[in-house]
Amino acid sequence: MRGAFERTKIVIELVHLRKEYDNVLAVGDLVLSIPQGEIYGLIGPNGAGKTTTIRMTCGLLAPTLGRALIAGVDVAQEPERAEQYIGYLSDFFAVYEDLKVWEYLDYFAHAYKMTEAEIPARVTEVITQVNLEVKRNEMIRGLSRGMKQRLGIARAIIHRPKVLLLDEPASGLDPKARLELRNLLLVLRDQGATILISSHILTELEGFCTSIGIMERGRMVRSGRIDEVTAAENPARFVRLSWAGDSLAAVQQHLQREARISQAKLTAGGGAFLFSGSEEDLAPILAALIAGGVKVMSFGEVKQTVEELYMKLSTHEVM
Amino acid sequence: MPGELMKFWSNPEFIRHRRAELRPVRAITVGVVVLVICVLVGLSCWSSQEQILDTFRRGAEHWGTQAWVQRLAHEEQQFAQRTWLMLYKWLVGLQGAALTFWTLFSCAQSVSGERDRKTWDFQRVTRLTPAEILIGKLMGEPVLVYFAVLCAAPVTLLAGLAGGLSFGTVISVYLFLALTSLFLGLGGMWLSTLLESRTRGVGLIGALALYLVTALMFQMRMSGLPGLAAFSPLTGIIAVLEPTDQYTSLGTLHPLRPVLFGHEVSWLLMCFLLCGSFSAWLALMLVRNLKRDYQEIRPLSRWQAVGCAAFLNFLIYALLRPGLDSATLSGALSDGPPSWFTDGEAVATFAVAMNGLILFLMGLATLTPHERLNVWRRKRASGEAAAFEDDGLSWPWLGISAIVAYALLVWGLLAWDHTLPLEVGTLKTAAVRLLVVLVFVTRDVLFLQWCMLTRLRQPVVKGVLYLGLYYAAAVVLIVLATVWSPNAGQWMTALLTPVQSFDRHVQGLAFPMETYIGLVVQMVAISAVLVAIDGRLQRPMRLASAG
Numbered sequence: 001m002r003g004a005f006e007r008t009k010i011v012i013e014l015v016h017l018r019k020e021y022d023n024v025l026a027v028g029d030l031v032l033s034i035p036q037g038e039i040y041g042l043i044g045p046n047g048a049g050k051t052t053t054i055r056m057t058c059g060l061l062a063p064t065l066g067r068a069l070i071a072g073v074d075v076a077q078e079p080e081r082a083e084q085y086i087g088y089l090s091d092f093f094a095v096y097e098d099l100k101v102w103e104y105l106d107y108f109a110h111a112y113k114m115t116e117a118e119i120p121a122r123v124t125e126v127i128t129q130v131n132l133e134v135k136r137n138e139m140i141r142g143l144s145r146g147m148k149q150r151l152g153i154a155r156a157i158i159h160r161p162k163v164l165l166l167d168e169p170a171s172g173l174d175p176k177a178r179l180e181l182r183n184l185l186l187v188l189r190d191q192g193a194t195i196l197i198s199s200h201i202l203t204e205l206e207g208f209c210t211s212i213g214i215m216e217r218g219r220m221v222r223s224g225r226i227d228e229v230t231a232a233e234n235p236a237r238f239v240r241l242s243w244a245g246d247s248l249a250a251v252q253q254h255l256q257r258e259a260r261i262s263q264a265k266l267t268a269g270g271g272a273f274l275f276s277g278s279e280e281d282l283a284p285i286l287a288a289l290i291a292g293g294v295k296v297m298s299f300g301e302v303k304q305t306v307e308e309l310y311m312k313l314s315t316h317e318v319m
Numbered sequence: 320m321p322g323e324l325m326k327f328w329s330n331p332e333f334i335r336h337r338r339a340e341l342r343p344v345r346a347i348t349v350g351v352v353v354l355v356i357c358v359l360v361g362l363s364c365w366s367s368q369e370q371i372l373d374t375f376r377r378g379a380e381h382w383g384t385q386a387w388v389q390r391l392a393h394e395e396q397q398f399a400q401r402t403w404l405m406l407y408k409w410l411v412g413l414q415g416a417a418l419t420f421w422t423l424f425s426c427a428q429s430v431s432g433e434r435d436r437k438t439w440d441f442q443r444v445t446r447l448t449p450a451e452i453l454i455g456k457l458m459g460e461p462v463l464v465y466f467a468v469l470c471a472a473p474v475t476l477l478a479g480l481a482g483g484l485s486f487g488t489v490i491s492v493y494l495f496l497a498l499t500s501l502f503l504g505l506g507g508m509w510l511s512t513l514l515e516s517r518t519r520g521v522g523l524i525g526a527l528a529l530y531l532v533t534a535l536m537f538q539m540r541m542s543g544l545p546g547l548a549a550f551s552p553l554t555g556i557i558a559v560l561e562p563t564d565q566y567t568s569l570g571t572l573h574p575l576r577p578v579l580f581g582h583e584v585s586w587l588l589m590c591f592l593l594c595g596s597f598s599a600w601l602a603l604m605l606v607r608n609l610k611r612d613y614q615e616i617r618p619l620s621r622w623q624a625v626g627c628a629a630f631l632n633f634l635i636y637a638l639l640r641p642g643l644d645s646a647t648l649s650g651a652l653s654d655g656p657p658s659w660f661t662d663g664e665a666v667a668t669f670a671v672a673m674n675g676l677i678l679f680l681m682g683l684a685t686l687t688p689h690e691r692l693n694v695w696r697r698k699r700a701s702g703e704a705a706a707f708e709d710d711g712l713s714w715p716w717l718g719i720s721a722i723v724a725y726a727l728l729v730w731g732l733l734a735w736d737h738t739l740p741l742e743v744g745t746l747k748t749a750a751v752r753l754l755v756v757l758v759f760v761t762r763d764v765l766f767l768q769w770c771m772l773t774r775l776r777q778p779v780v781k782g783v784l785y786l787g788l789y790y791a792a793a794v795v796l797i798v799l800a801t802v803w804s805p806n807a808g809q810w811m812t813a814l815l816t817p818v819q820s821f822d823r824h825v826q827g828l829a830f831p832m833e834t835y836i837g838l839v840v841q842m843v844a845i846s847a848v849l850v851a852i853d854g855r856l857q858r859p860m861r862l863a864s865a866g
Contacts, residue, residue: 021614022689022774025860058444061612064690079610080446088444094437098339110331111445155441217862 011036011085011163011194012057017066019052019218026052028218029066034196034211036162039189041209042198043310048215050198054167057196058088070163084112087161087193091168093152097141101132101151104140105158112159126154129184146177153181157188164188166197170204182208202307214310230304236262237301239282242270244295254289261285272302332447332455333462340463349463353470357410361478364405368398404482407489410475411556414468415496419552420530421464422500427507427526429456430609431514449609453602457504491587495555502550502594503533505601512608512616543659543669546577546638549589550597578640581738600627604684618684621709621716628674628681628720629727635670636731641738663732663741667749668821670731674724675756675817681720682764685713686779689772696856712768712852714761714845721757725750744827751830755820758841765848772855790816813837 012034019027027049034040042050055061057068059075059082068075073082096104102123109119127136130150135143140151156164164185170178185195186208199205205212213223222229243251248268255264255273260281264273275282279301286299327333375394379387433439442452458465472493479489507526514522537551548554577589604618611617619627639660660666687695691710698704699711707715728749732741763786770782793815801808813819813833820834 020690020693020860022772023693023858023861025862028862055612060440060443062615064694080448083444083446086444088441090440092437094441096335096339096436096438099335100338103335103338107331107335108441108445110334111442111447113446219862 009035011071012040012196013069013072014053014057015067015069017053017056017068018064019049019056019061020064025218027056027063030220032213032220032223034194036194037189037192038211039185039195039197039209041205041212041306042196042215043200043202043205043212043306044198044215044221045200047217049218050200050215051167052218053215054088054165054196054198058086058165059083060088084159085162087156087159087164089152089156089164089166089169091171093145093149095140095148095151095155097139099140100137101127101140101143102136104151105154108155109158114159122158122160126158129157129187130154131180146174149173149177150180153184162193164193164195164197166195168199169197170199178204202305202310206306209306212306212309226306226309230309236274236276237279237282238272238304239275239300240270240272240302241289241299242297243289244269244297247294250292250294251289254285254292254294258285270297275301327454327458330451330455330458332442332452333459336455336459336462340459341466345463346466349467350470353467354474356413357406357471357474360409360413361402361406364409365402368402368405372398400481400483403478404484407475407478407482407484408556410471410478411492411496414471414475415552415556417464418461418468418496419500419503419533422461423503423507423526423530424523425460425464425507426457426504427510427522429460429508430511431522432511434515434613443610449606452609453508453605456508457501461500461504492555495587495590496552498590498594498598499533499550499552499555502598502601503530505598505605509601509605512605515613540575540577543640543642544635544638545575545640546579546589546593549577549586549593554586555590578638580637581641581735596630600630614688614690617686617688621685621707621713624681624685625716625720625723627684628677629723631677632670632674632724632727632731635673636666636727636734639666639735641735660739663736663739664745664748666735666739667728667732667745668752668823670724670728671749671752671756672821674721674753675760677724678717678720678757678760679763682713682717682760683767683779685716686764686768686771687712692768692772693856696853712849713764717757717761717764721753725753728753747827748825751828751834752817752820755817755834755838758838758845759817762841762845762848765845765852769848769852769855772852809833814840 010033012032014030014032017027017030017032018025030049030053042053044050052061056063057070057075059068059079062076070082071085073085075082075086096107099107105123105126106119109122114122124136127133130153132147132150132154135147140148143151153169156166166185170181173181182204185197189195197205197209209226211223211225212229214221222232224232241251246268248266251266251271252264255261255266258275260276262274262276265271266273275285282301286296289296289299372391372394375387375391379391430439433442447455476489480486506529510522510525510529533550534553535551537548537553537557539545539547539551540554576583577586578584579589579592603623607620608616608618618624641660659669687710692712695704695708695710698708699706704711706712729746732739732745735741766786767779767782770778770785775781793811796815797808797811800811809819809831810833813831814837819837820830822831825831
């Protein structure tokens with residue numbers, strides 16, 4: 001029963017997904033399960049297979065082998081049923097220039113087969129969400145690039161999709177628009193949406209994704225929740241500390257007593273070391289330093305950024 | 320799908336086009352322009368008729384005879400009706416040209432245009448079914464011209480009725496135009512799905528070629544398959560309006576009408592049958608492929624392709640107009656146009672030759688993408704797939720199509736035996752000819768399949784060009800060999816082309832030796848292409864290069 005319950009929580013499921021182009025393996029036997037509410041960042045260099053994976057997941061591309069399931073629905077077998085759960089956004093924000101803003105969203109609301117009764121209110125709601133209220137009755141050809149991009153986002157979410165598949169959505173966006181997109185995605189996540197986002201701009205995903213998958217040459221190098229992936233790659237915690245006054249000798253003495261500390265590099269006023277214990281185990285060390293008269297200015301674990309993690313993994317340290 | 324077609328006004332894709340194309344200001348402008356054109360055409364018709372009347376008035380004044388006066392009175396009495404009829408013909412002609420041309424060209428840019436604007440993917444991920452997209456585009460892309468025709472329709476109807484035509488005739492002409500534009504629109508849309516955005520220009524040239532071919536089908540009225548003229552919009556306008564359209568032979572008049580199983584039928588019925596059935600095939604191909612990625616487009620499944628080949632074969636026997644040999648006395652005295660089909664042998668030869676084209680088109684429609692062929696080969700190696708799989712090579716299906724075509728040939732010739740006498744050896748001769756054609760077509764189709772496994776850009780187009788080059792070179796070699804010795808020319812023809820097997824002097828299975836040797840040579844060529852295909856498929860898979 002519990003297994004069945006957990007299974008219903010998986011919203012995006014890729015089962016041995018494979019794509020070949022002629023004699024080139026673009027994506028090889030990809031297995032991935034993303035639970036509801038996750039923001040999963042698919043990272044990797046250009047040509048790693050991120051776009052192909054996303055296009056197969058949303059049904060734009062038929063896999064050579066394997067299956068993509070969205071909310072349990074096979075995208076290839078029942079495309080029209082699966083599409084009701086999917087909102088898709090790519091790196092280009094092409095829109096129908098000869099329509100008005102509301103007409104564009106009304107068209108997609110009908111195309112996603114929303115009921116007639118809910119469409120007008122939903123169109124208004126989404127227009128408000130992307131801050132295009134004043135442009136509601138304007139022709140799209142008169143909108144700025146940024147506004148067209150926001151309209152593209154509105155299109156992707158008009159039918160309240162359970163899953164958002166975003167392929168490099170922020171490329172070409174100015175910093176303000178990126179921030180707005182990020183905030184909007186967080187709101188959608190809070191509303192229960194599951195987001196699969198691909199990017200090669202790693203800072204874009206920092207502090208935003210809950211899970212990551214690193215792809216290289218069509219294969220998934222590492223996948224999981226960010227903490228788990230980081231922990232798996234770094235069994236020891238990287239701790240940085242600094243102190244006031246001339247306490248170098250005292251600090252060295254304290255640290256040498258602790259067997260779980262290694263590679264301590266200390267200079268006058270500060271340093272760093274690796275600690276193989278848990279977060280809670282660090283507290284007594286800090287307490288001992290303070291009790292030993294060291295005027296500790298800062299003490300804490302330095303978390304690895306997504307960028308650092310990616311750089312480490314992509315240099316094939318784990319392959 | 321017919322149900323969805325009837326509800327097209329609530330189709331989101333149609334509504335999108337209607338909103339974009341028919342904004343109030345534009346709609347009013349179009350309506351006004353159409354009415355102004357109607358008035359201008361009306362005035363020029365009136366002026367033209369007035370000039371004719373003036374001639375009669377001058378004649379009556381000058382000669383003053385009773386005959387001239389009576390003629391003038393008759394012309395004056397007919398003046399209004401003739402003016403209206405002339406206006407009607409002009410309006411129908413203009414609407415026919417605008418409707419068919421605009422429908423074809425706007426539909427020919429529908430999908431490729433969306434690919435060009437990069438909006439196609441967003442439409443493909445909606446919940447619209449391929450049938451809904453198809454209907455939305457078919458009714459929506461040319462919505463402006465539909466509206467223009469709708470504006471002109473009341474004036475046209477009035478002009479037609481005032482011009483002395485029956486209500487049924489006026490409606491028939493409209494129905495004819497609607498059916499041919501539906502067919503052309505679907506043809507244009509299919510062309511559009513085959514084009515990537517960067518080849519839109521080629522698509523427009525293709526659409527123009529399709530339009531010209533369809534228009535020129537009008538001339539098929541004089542052929543052995545007169546019904547094919549029903550594809551042409553000109554037939555709708557001229558043949559329906561001019562029921563006295565006749566063929567003159569030895570002073571007798573013979574109305575030109577299409578035949579179905581030897582019975583004359585109306586042009587409207589023939590148009591309904593032909594445009595309807597061909598539109599259905601096009602719709603099937605579109606529904607199968609509209610939501611697929613460009614690389615994954617495959618017009619028909621294997622069985623559908625066999626069905627399509629059978630349907631085209633069936634049409635030959637259903638539409639042919641039997642006739643007498645004009646070389647004979649009875650033929651020379653007959654009142655019909657010269658016929659292509661004077662006996663069973665002529666029908667069999669025509670059917671086999673047409674099957675060369677039909678099988679080649681079927682082969683084109685069933686080429687397998689590299690990716691799918693790879694999967695099929697792997698499955699076949701592990702015993703999971705058979706030779707007759709949908710993802711396999713198309714040659715077994717070409718064979719099945721040829722067998723079906725031969726069965727229909729036997730049926731067709733026996734059915735027409737009462738009119739077109741069938742000789743004993745005809746069926747045997749046709750069997751060998753069909754086998755020769757099948758072998759050559761199989762070789763060519765497998766060559767195209769091999770091209771698809773290479774790194775050629777637009778492999779099918781280039782493959783067809785290479786085949787054209789091959790046949791051009793073959794003609795040169797045959798001419799050179801014939802100059803050297805007629806016998807050498809025959810050998811060269813048999814070895815390089817299937818043409819030699821169509822020698823009219825052959826009876827039964829008594830083909831010259833070079834025909835059979837040519838068959839063996841082509842079998843060897845087919846084996847070589849199959850080995851080359853297998854070699855391509857066995858190449859190891861490479862990982863995508865990053866960066």
